[in-house]
Amino acid sequence: MVEVTLWGALGAAAGGKEKLVVEAKDIRELFRNLAEQYPALGPFIERGIAVSIDGVIYRDTWSKELPQDAEIYLLPRLAGG
Amino acid sequence: MGFDPSYAARTFTSVGTRPIRPDGVDKVTGRARYGADFNMPGQLVGRILRSPHAHARISGIDASKAKALKGVKAVITAADLPDLTNGNSDLHDILDNCMARKRALYDGHAVAAVAAIDARTARRALDLIEVDYEVLAHVTDVDEAMKSSAPLLHDTVFTGGVEPKPTKASNITNRTQYGHGDVEVGFKEADVVIERSFKTEQTHQGYIEPHACVASVNPDGTCEMWVCTQGHFVYRQQCAELLGLDVSKLRVTSSEIGGGFGGKTHIWAEPIALALSRRAGRPVKLVMSREEVFRASGPTSATSIDVKIGARSDGTITAASATLRYSCGPYTGPWAMLGAMTSFACYDLKNVKTVGYEVLVNRPKTAAYRAPSAPMAAFAVESVIDELAQKIGINPVEFRIKNAAKEGTKSSYGPVFGPIGIGPTLEAAQRHPHMNAPLGKNQGRGMACGFWFNFGGQTCTDLNIGADGTVTLTVGTVDVGGSRASLSLVAAEELGIPYAQVQTVVADTGTLGYNDMTDGSRGTFSSSMATISAARNAIGVMRDRAARMWDIHVDDVAWEDGHAKAVGGKHDNLSPLSVKDIAAAAAKTGGPIAGHSELVADGAGVSFATHICDVEVDPDTGATKILRYTVVQDAGKAVHPAYVEGQYQGGAAQGIGWALNEEYVYGEDGCLQNPGFLDYRVPVCSDLPMIDTQILEIPNPNHPYGVRGVGETSIVPPLAAVANAVSNAVGIRMTHIPMSPPRILAALEADRRAH
Amino acid sequence: MSGIAVSTTINGDDVEFLCHFEETLLDVLRDHLGLMGAKEGCSTGDCGACSVILDGRLVCSCLVLGAEAEGHHIETIEGMATGETLHPLQAKFLEHAALQCGFCTPGFLMAAKYLLASNPDPTEEQIRFGLAGNLCRCTGYDKIVRAVQDAARVMRGD
DSSP, X not given: OEEEEEOTHHHHHTTTOOEEEEOOSBHHHHHHHHHHHOXXXXXXXXXXXXXXXXXXXXXXXXXXXXXXXXXXXXXXXXXXX | OOOOOOOOOOOOSSTTOOOOOTTHHHHHHTOOOOGGGOOOTTOEEEXXXXXXXXXXXXXXXXXXXXXHSTTEEEEEEGGGSOOOOTTOHHHHHHHHHHSOSSEEOSTTOEEEEEEESSHHHHHHHHHHOEEEEEEOOOOOOHHHHHSTTSOOSOTTOOOBTOSSOOSSOOSEEEEEEEEESOHHHHHHHOSEEEEEEEEEOOOOOOOSSOOEEEEEEOTTSOEEEEEOOSOHHHHHHHHHHHHTOOGGGEEEEEOOOSOOTTTTSSOSSHHHHHHHHHHHTSOEEEEOOHHHHXXXXXXXXXXXXXXXXXXXXXXXXXXXXXXEEEEOTTSOOSHHHHHHHHTTTTBOOSSEEEEEEEEOOSSSOOOOOSSTTHHHHHHXXXXXXXXXXXXXXXXXXXXXXXXXXXXXXXXXXXXXXXXXXXXXXXXXXXXXXXXXXXXXXXXXXXXXXXXXXXXXXXXXXXXXXXXXXXXXEEEOSOOSSSHHHHHHHHHHHHHTOOGGGEEEEEOOTTTSOOOOOSOTTOHHHHHHHHHHHHHHHHHHHHHHHHHHHHTSOGGGEEEXXXXXXXXXXXXXXXXXXXXXXXXXXXXXXXXXXXXXXXXEEOOOOOEEEEEEEEEEEOTTTOOEEEEEEEEEEEOSSOSSHHHHHHHXXXXXXXXXXXXXXXXXXXXXXXXXSOOSTTTSOOOOGGGOOOEEEEEEOOOOTTSTTOOOOOTTGGGSSHHHHHHHHHHHHHTSOOOEESOOHHHHHHHHHHHHHHO | OOSEEEEEEETTEEEEEEEOTTOBXXXXXXXXXXXXXXXXXXXXXXXXXXXXXXXXXXXXXXXXXGGGGTTOEEEOGGGTSBTTBOOHHHHHHHHXXXXXXXXXXXXXXXXXXXXXXXXXXXXXXXXXXXXXXXXXXXXXXXXXXXXXXXXXXXXXXX
16 A cells, blocks of 8 residues: 655545555556546546656656655656756 | 666766767768758748737638649648547647647747748748638736636636636636645744745747758658657657657658757647648658747746745744746646746745646747746745845855755655755855855845756667677767767766767667657756666677687676676686677677667656856946856766756856846737847857856766756756846845846836835 | 859859849858758847858858859858868867857857957957857857867967
8 A cells, every 4th residue: 555645736636635545566556546546537647647756756657666655746747848 | 687777886987078079070060960951852842821910710711822823832721630639638739839720829820831842932822821810809918817807818718726616717727736834824933024926028948940840741651750859759759640640650850959948849830841741742841930939939938926935033934835827828738837846846844835827828839948937936936035034134045055955855846855965056055166256336146046857758779789899879869968978978988998989879760769858857867877778788798799709607707897808717818808809709699789778767856056146237227247157056977077067057048048138028919029039139158257067966866877867957046046146236126037127227216216 | 044143152162053032142052052051040140050251251141142142252161171170169169068059050160260360369258249149049158168269279379
């Protein structure tokens, strides 16, 4: 189980919940389970979400493992220039 | 055996040196080929007709006379571009921006395009296209656009992120909020509270090379495109989706690029060139004029920002809040959101709240510009930080050091920071001789911090060992500023061979796997990681071949100093084998030798910088001269220090231009008044002094050599550093960027009248 | 036949071409003569990326008509090196990393060549003003100025 914090528009799409507890060992499972529980998150996941694990921001690579007790934040996809 | 990207300390022989870049001679002799330097046999000249109105319904387009003109081979309008976006609103926005479908939404919005045998005929054809415009009310100011009385760009926009959902349409597409704690409680705890509002005007990335491409669609569905871009794979993907082309049949080659800074991460006219070529059955070369570049590509957001920060008299910040309104052009974007995320990222705050509003205006579509949205937010926040420090009576650097984010700080955008470099950059700035240099009359000093996320992303590299033992490194991240040199250094380092034996080339989309764009400061970071991985794979192959050549077990083969060495007592008589030796025998030992890497480079880590700026303001003209400028930034590990310095200096120069002179000027009619370099004033050589740089190297734990992204962060502090300097020089807080001479004179005048 | 016939000298070679009356020297160099080193950055004489030297004078080729080249001597970036040997300015630009994207570089080299021909020992300020007609968006000009200072030193034989 991992505790995930949803930020910005993602929180609104999850029925206003900011903190969720989800069963997932990697990013792919996390997204799958989130999309099942909160279908409104689907489009955001499609477009791409940035995943912060213990302060380091990662892309949405499915195989990236989620360490237990890690601090996990989901942020909308970031743009650079 | 997987690739381990973690940092391992080592002594470098190649990395950290300053050799000549491999593409250098071509660039100083005029041989390098940029977007407009390529021609295909039989090519036509493409030109685009653009709306002269800021907002207008397109009732009809009659292109018959243009089509009939001798020498015109194709004319297209939106009617010739079917909507294949399938509900993807982002893609639909791109399609509409490439060519207006129902309404022209800004002065310069493309409405039609022609392809003709020469420039003269193309120009004449444009004049013959008759467009029926029904002019509509427009709005170009970000604050005006938010009012309930403002003309609406889209009556289908109901602000997202607001509860309950609004029933009235507006120009505000989205509201986002970040932060933690309770700012109301925090402000009550403060001894001093400063609250201010700021505005920044719209600027353009200002790359000297206009957008240019040559597109060729063949009757069998295969297509090629030569284009200046920061991401040829992304351009390929988007063009294919918009035009219903088979991605694998569209081969995109990135030319050398004459500057991008984010502006060439979006497609503008490329789908139009492909569409024209498809219609005409011939290649089409489409090059934007400078005026078109300003009117119809870029720019960054214009902003309106309110900041409130409170602190105790001992200098501890107790609460910080900001409301940020960013213009997006006619389509929504993540701009205010990025501003809201980055505003207070430099600080360790118990109570922080930022709210961002994305606002639609009749201006060209906002595009990414080097650390998008962060410079404006930093301007507002760092100005208030300075004022707060002054009011409390603490030195501005001390004040920032006291409140700086560090490992373990909960960032203002959510996650907790790992090891970060803001403390070191502040301390280095504090110790820097610039900080103590004397100042004269009408002179002022300012400093500021800046923050930016850095990205990783999808990256492929191929490392091929040639028959003569030299190495070709093929990468897919476009080289915007010298990264081929850096990547050659990394390959040389990992293999243990001289830099001169490595040749790095950028592949096209047909010859290498997918690579994300060169943006987000990811070019050297991601490609170097993939290069190291590919090199390690190649070394594995070479050890194997050496083992075969010696007829020993591969476990007895080590790789050192560019050679395979037999280890263990019983192999004493075996001389080391060089790359050249192993390559010479390749045909017999198993064939061509290569190492490949396909990975998602990640963990780029965030980046901080501190800038110091001295200015002199002429009280009679309002003109500001930059006397001295220093950039202190953490690079993790500077692979090629000269090019890292170059990134620091270039970002600072753009920020200085933004702070003092650059802005989009709109008339009452909503049309852009200064779409040229004469009146859109970027810094010239005589405007600037030498720009001092100090590279800190605090290794990034997520990269084998400790490399961090560096390209963007240096544009984040300058608006604030210059504003603080000017404010100190004139004794008045400047709140409107750019601080052009008229604005400074107006501020001086207002101050005189008030006293 | 509506084109104008022009005879001129470019980088020491006799050159002839046909052009429309409205074509600029920049158009001619790039579209008719295959000399693409001069770049179009703005076509209004503001950025200097198209700089060439005409009869020893630095000009923006986008502000010179193709037809005006008749009978004159034009130097472009393609003529700066001597065979395989780079001009000291070219060598120093590389050594000092005075280019990032390189788009403005041919124009800067022409402008610097012209500057040093008229003033072989310029101060930093004179260099900065001498190059003020050329825009660079990548470098902030620091390394460009250093490269010119170093090349000037070499060219003086110091």
